[in-house]
Amino acid sequence: MKSALRATGLKPPPKHAPKRLATTGDVVKLQRLMTHILVRPLTKDDGLQPTWIDGRPMTEVADEFIKPNDRLTAFDRLQLYNRMYWFRLIDIMHDDNPGLRAVLGDRKFTRLVEAYIAKYPSRSFTLRNLCERLPQFIREEPEWTAPHTALALAVTRFEWAQTVAFDGEQRPVLSPAAIARTPPGRLRLSLQPYVSLLALDFPVDDYVTAVKQRDALRTAASNTVDRARKLTRIKRVTKPRRRRIYVAVHRLENRLYYKRLERPAFLMLQAIAAGQALGAAVTAGGRRVKPEQVSGWFTSWMGLGWLCPRK
Amino acid sequence: MPANSFNGQTDYGIGIGLRVPHYAHILEKKPVVDWFEIISENFMVDGGRPLQVLDQIMEQYRVVQHGVSMYFGSADKPDRAHLKKLKALVKRTKTPWLSDHLCWGSVDGTYTHDLLPMPYTFASARRTAEKIRQIRDYLEVPICVENVSSYAEYHVSEMTEWEFLTEVVERADCGILLDVNNIYVSAKNHDFNPYDYLNGVPHHRVGQMHVAGHTKFEKYILDTHDHPVLDPVWQLYAHATKLCGVTATLLEWDDKIPSFQEVHDEALKANEYIDGAKAAKAPPKK
Ligand SMILES: [Fe+2]
Numbered sequence: 001m002k003s004a005l006r007a008t009g010l011k012p013p014p015k016h017a018p019k020r021l022a023t024t025g026d027v028v029k030l031q032r033l034m035t036h037i038l039v040r041p042l043t044k045d046d047g048l049q050p051t052w053i054d055g056r057p058m059t060e061v062a063d064e065f066i067k068p069n070d071r072l073t074a075f076d077r078l079q080l081y082n083r084m085y086w087f088r089l090i091d092i093m094h095d096d097n098p099g100l101r102a103v104l105g106d107r108k109f110t111r112l113v114e115a116y117i118a119k120y121p122s123r124s125f126t127l128r129n130l131c132e133r134l135p136q137f138i139r140e141e142p143e144w145t146a147p148h149t150a151l152a153l154a155v156t157r158f159e160w161a162q163t164v165a166f167d168g169e170q171r172p173v174l175s176p177a178a179i180a181r182t183p184p185g186r187l188r189l190s191l192q193p194y195v196s197l198l199a200l201d202f203p204v205d206d207y208v209t210a211v212k213q214r215d216a217l218r219t220a221a222s223n224t225v226d227r228a229r230k231l232t233r234i235k236r237v238t239k240p241r242r243r244r245i246y247v248a249v250h251r252l253e254n255r256l257y258y259k260r261l262e263r264p265a266f267l268m269l270q271a272i273a274a275g276q277a278l279g280a281a282v283t284a285g286g287r288r289v290k291p292e293q294v295s296g297w298f299t300s301w302m303g304l305g306w307l308c309p310r311k
Numbered sequence: 312m313p314a315n316s317f318n319g320q321t322d323y324g325i326g327i328g329l330r331v332p333h334y335a336h337i338l339e340k341k342p343v344v345d346w347f348e349i350i351s352e353n354f355m356v357d358g359g360r361p362l363q364v365l366d367q368i369m370e371q372y373r374v375v376q377h378g379v380s381m382y383f384g385s386a387d388k389p390d391r392a393h394l395k396k397l398k399a400l401v402k403r404t405k406t407p408w409l410s411d412h413l414c415w416g417s418v419d420g421t422y423t424h425d426l427l428p429m430p431y432t433f434a435s436a437r438r439t440a441e442k443i444r445q446i447r448d449y450l451e452v453p454i455c456v457e458n459v460s461s462y463a464e465y466h467v468s469e470m471t472e473w474e475f476l477t478e479v480v481e482r483a484d485c486g487i488l489l490d491v492n493n494i495y496v497s498a499k500n501h502d503f504n505p506y507d508y509l510n511g512v513p514h515h516r517v518g519q520m521h522v523a524g525h526t527k528f529e530k531y532i533l534d535t536h537d538h539p540v541l542d543p544v545w546q547l548y549a550h551a552t553k554l555c556g557v558t559a560t561l562l563e564w565d566d567k568i569p570s571f572q573e574v575h576d577e578a579l580k581a582n583e584y585i586d587g588a589k590a591a592k593a594p595p596k597k
Pocket of ligand 1: 490521
């Protein structure tokens with residue numbers, strides 16, 4: 001009973017496929033069995049695993065409930081679905097994580113994704129959320145990203161923040177009048193849900209931007225006649241050195257942006273996001289922060305539309 | 312069919328799927344297109360660019376929602392949060408009807424994101440029809456269910472696919488989105504006559520049709536949506552139009568997407584077959 005059974009929420013499959021579908025229970029059994037088969041990791045040759053979790057040959061399990069035809073066995077038919085499942089999800093993760101792919105290389109990236117989806121299959125109707133638990137998985141099973149786990153984690157958190165910034169919720173922004181009306185001690189603000197605040201151990205904003213630019217150049221070059229010459233001229237993107245950064249990933253007029261923050265500004269925004277009153281949030285920035293700095297930051301955040309009243 | 316209760320009494324012509332690579336062209340050039348089909352899930356988001364684009368498109372065009380994850384055939388109950396988001400989108404787009412597939416794809420809340428074939432049994436037809444009714448009552452919009460392409464069949468099945476489709480839509484009293492390419496693909500994969508399928512479904516329930524391209528392999532055909540429509544599929548489309556009347560038609564092109572113009576031109580080829588079907592049906596001149 002290997003990785004497929006770790007699938008969160010998916011209950012164990014029946015020992016055998018139901019012979020009749022008389023009740024909803026029978027339908028559930030059939031669907032559970034087939035789902036367990038489809039979400040099983042592929043073999044090295046991208047095939048359906050030859051042995052089922054109970055030790056029986058997979059051909060026997062497939063024959064129990066899938067009809068063959070004169071060209072395809074029941075096993076072949078399930079294998080088609082098994083492959084499509086994995087190829088589809090790997091493709092999506094490939095597109096959503098150019099930075100992580102650059103850190104790991106394509107082969108290692110694919111192995112990570114296979115291990116991740118085997119442990120955390122999709123629990124959402126939309127593929128948009130597929131990478132949501134990837135940072136958590138990288139922390140839980142660092143062996144897939146070693147020796148670059150710290151960088152991989154930083155990049156993955158940054159790339160997920162982009163998904164959130166792309167289509168996350170936007171609440172009505174806070175008006176200056178509302179601020180003026182409420183004493184600072186009682187004013188509770190909130191940060192727009194589409195803004196992610198990240199304290200990262202690597203300057204991955206520059207790194208991911210460079211990777212995306214390189215990928216765009218590669219695509220453009222591969223469409224030209226002298227592609228080989230042009231492709232070799234495109235520079236490699238070197239992995240960044242460890243350096244602490246504070247960055248907000250956000251959007252403005254529906255375009256994605258990253259904004260570096262000074263540490264006190266980051267701490268204040270974090271306190272606001274955590275629901276602290278304005279006075280306490282300002283204190284969270286530390287004693288060395290000057291009042292004119294605070295007012296400058298607030299003006300900028302208000303201008304970006306980051307602040308909203310607490311619900 | 313032309314206007315019927317399953318497509319909200321509308322009489323839409325030939326449309327294409329709204330896809331990201333065409334956004335800029337559509338918004339800048341505002342080409343004449345009868346209607347766009349949108350993938351509901353792409354716009355069931357809380358904010359940002361997708362909804363902005365959708366609103367801009369809706370200022371100029373009619374849109375119809377097509378879903379890929381309602382899984383009428385999954386034994387799981389419909390997810391409340393999913394339905395709520397879908398209803399919000401239905402209110403935003405005022406879609407005259409809504410379509411999704413006659414398939415299953417999730418169990419115990421785990422999603423395969425695939426359109427998996429149904430076991431064609433009376434029990435599963437009853438369950439599926441009940442689920443369609445519940446969802447329609449909640450969303451308050453007509454529903455058309457689409458036949459999928461499939462690569463496997465079950466021993467437990469008690470009837471043909473078209474009998475199953477008929478059983479479900481009659482019980483649910485809902486419409487059909489007849490995908491003639493899917494019929495062709497499944498007919499080849501399961502060795503049945505696609506014309507038997509077309510002849511066997513309740514034509515008055517067809518509210519919309521899909522055409523698309525597929526890919527042939529040695530032992531099976533895959534529904535890839537990355538090609539122009541193949542001739543046998545157009546022939547099926549012509550026959551379906553003869554049976555059902557001129558029906559809102561949509562070309563699906565989802566992979567290796569060419570220019571907007573190329574996709575739209577391919578879709579408009581449907582007109583030739585519509586004219587042919589009309590001529591064949593017209594009473595002989597005296
Ligand atoms: Fe379709």
